[in-house]
Amino acid sequence: xxxxxxxxxxxxxxxxxxxxxxxxxxxxxxxxxxxxxxxxxxxxxxxxxxxxxxxxxxxxxxxxxxxxxxxxxxxxxxxxxxxxxxxxxxxxxxxxxxxxxxxxxxxxxxxxxxxxxxxxxxxxxxxxxxxxxxxxxxxxxxxxxxxxxxxxxxxxxxxxxxxxxxxxxxxxx
Numbered sequence: 001x002x003x004x005x006x007x008x009x010x011x012x013x014x015x016x017x018x019x020x021x022x023x024x025x026x027x028x029x030x031x032x033x034x035x036x037x038x039x040x041x042x043x044x045x046x047x048x049x050x051x052x053x054x055x056x057x058x059x060x061x062x063x064x065x066x067x068x069x070x071x072x073x074x075x076x077x078x079x080x081x082x083x084x085x086x087x088x089x090x091x092x093x094x095x096x097x098x099x100x101x102x103x104x105x106x107x108x109x110x111x112x113x114x115x116x117x118x119x120x121x122x123x124x125x126x127x128x129x130x131x132x133x134x135x136x137x138x139x140x141x142x143x144x145x146x147x148x149x150x151x152x153x154x155x156x157x158x159x160x161x162x163x164x165x166x167x168x169x170x171x172x173x
Contacts, residue, residue, distance in 0.1 A: 025040065035053055057128065060147075080114070105122075125148055126147055128144070132144075137166055142159055142161050
């Protein structure tokens with residue numbers, strides 16, 4: 001789905017695989033713009049994408065580090081190559097009351113030989129803002145992706161309205 005050529009690799013796919021779909025389409029050969037776009041990638045079903053939705057996000061850069069202060073238990077388990085969730089669950093519980101202030105604080109929890117060295121940090125450059133508004137009987141749920149990477153001023157990269165609706169008088173919100 002994301003490479004510079006048309007050569008299929010083991011368990012991979014290229015344009016020819018996607019052109020056989022109805023309707024036909026090509027491999028994007030670019031970063032995902034939405035988690036929903038995973039549904040177009042060979043091997044991903046709607047159920048798989050919905051299962052991942054709370055743990056992944058599509059970002060406009062490929063070198064983004066995972067923030068261990070905000071990552072879910074499953075993401076920390078994947079990052080630490082752990083099939084046992086007890087250590088990632090403990091990490092999440094600990095950081096709820098005291099977020100990591102240095103990388104070393106996180107590394108100490110992993111023991112003397114951590115299973116990884118990179119790909120993570122204790123800060124974020126991208127944020128999803130979730131806004132719920134109600135004016136009169138109109139209610140709206142909106143999300144926005146904010147970029148504050150590399151010390152830049154915060155800017156919205158996208159926003160989407162998820163559920164605009166009219167609230168009936170008898171409905172409670």
